[in-house]
Amino acid sequence: MIRATEAGRVNRRAKIIRYAGRAAVYLFLACMALLVLFPFWIAFITSFKYPYEANSLDFTWWPTEFTLHGYADVFTYRGGNTVQMPLLILGFLNTLWMYLPRAVIATVLAGMAGFAYAKLRFRAKNVMFGFLMTTMLFPGVITLIPSYLLFYYYDWLNTPLPVILPGLLGSVSSVFFMRQYYAGVPSDMMDAAAVDGLGFFGIYFRIMLPIAMPAFWAQFVLAFVMGYNEYLGPMLYLKDAALLTLQLALQQFASSRQVTDPGAVMAGTLIAVVPTVALFVLAQKYFISGIVTSGLKL
Amino acid sequence: MEQIGSRTRTEQMPPDPSPKKKKSGQARSEELCGTIMGALPVVSCLVFSVVPMALALVMAFFRMRTPVSFAGAEFVWFGNFKEIFSDANFGTALLNTLIYSLTLPVSLIFALLIAAALNATVRGTGAFRVILFLPFICSSVAIVFVWKWLFDTNYGILNELLGVRVGWLDSPWMFRISLIVMMVWAQTGYKVILISASLTSVNRAYYEAAELDGANVGQRFLHITVPAVSPTLFFLLVTGLVSILQLFSEVQVMDPTGGESIDYAALTVVFYIYRQGFSYNAMGAAAAASWILTLIALVLTVLNFKLSKLWVKYD
16 A cells, blocks of 8 residues: 555656656747747837837837838839849849749759669769769868859859859759669669660659659759858859849848838848748748758768 | 660560660660769869869969959969968958857757757647748848847847847957857757757667666767767768858858958958958969868868767767
């Protein structure tokens, strides 16, 4: 009898400790999530404030006088440029046409190379793959200065070519990821198709590409988001106001407003991140799994 | 056409007599297609990485008169390197880059703790993951402008919450620390996703067995969690190091002058290269500085691989 109650007490204590531990873990995670969200929240409430309220020593957690003037500013700002459109809209459109096709083509071609390295036999395979792996170890910045010189010689400055072409044939990490992905796909399907007389390009486009759609989505979203957020390249090569990308437009807009109108700056940054955040939330499942697989199997 | 021919041949003939001939046709096409498919990224790398790298090496030994041409360039042996090493700003840039690199271990530790916590919970991890990952999606330009506002001396929320009036971006050390805080915020989520993915593959039985043996939370973390994710930590260390050594956008957007008024606290090596090349038109010196940074990155990466034998557990 006594023993049983004692055991029960010990048991109950263990249970309490476990629950307390679990509560602590959730508390910790909630704190971290709040810390991540906090800057977004401050940006959000500030974006609806008039300058007098944002630049006031009394901080308010919700705008006392609600305004959309910051958002209106974002969509009408021209910044002394002679372009035909509000700058951030122009920047967004430029970003889309420069980086969206690039992301699609790069992903398809990286998948093709990944397929070849995983499934096909050809003599230069190991040499070429080893070469690609080696280039990954070099910091990309080494090409910054000489590329500028080369692009000048090619007469590519102030054209979108320097930001589109270098990544067009597939990034090395993408090739690597797709190779890992295809290594896990059984070969018999491909062998059957080969016997059926489908060429290897046919096998890739008709069979291997469709079955790897989740992986392609992940790599595509990643490639597009990376391009969308690029800053240094466009800043160097796209001096012409008509070719400005969204990040450059945002930088210009926010710099001109940061002292006088924090609300407009926050509206601008939020508008600028909405497209990629929306894309991420939609493709979230593929995206995270894509990043995980490309990162894990090195 | 050839493919169709080979198909009819294999169908009509029994497989035994001449498998060689059919195989050689297909092998030839496999050889050709594979080489073409695999070569596209190789060509891209050659044209846009290897050629520029070689050119950078040549440029590093010249003093260029005009920024974009070798016309009138003068061969100066190691003159550019000497110049860089005697430039106090380069020393500052190296030191700053080293200091900003602290972001990497700090965010790794945070990521490890968060991933372990995610692993210990059952519900809601999906939502946590999405939230933690958000900063990774945002551009550095957007992140910097938001944080600049949080750090604002007069109206920023940080001073408001802490009840102080600190110039977070106004002195060299405050600037550096503030920037590290911002980057830890921005870069931890990605690491959490990778680490927690490798944790889910750890057998829960290990934890239960350790718990029965009386191992406490800390011991379980050090002896089960850390070794289990060590390959992922190593991967993050290698890739994170190369990327933090190239820090530029964050500091440049935060302070486009490179921190002129705060002892150049915003000047990283890449920022230095950028200024040499595009503000002072010293393309040769900039190329030399890029090669120095590349060599530093290579040495650290090799060191990383050597040291990994001591602590990374593959099984």
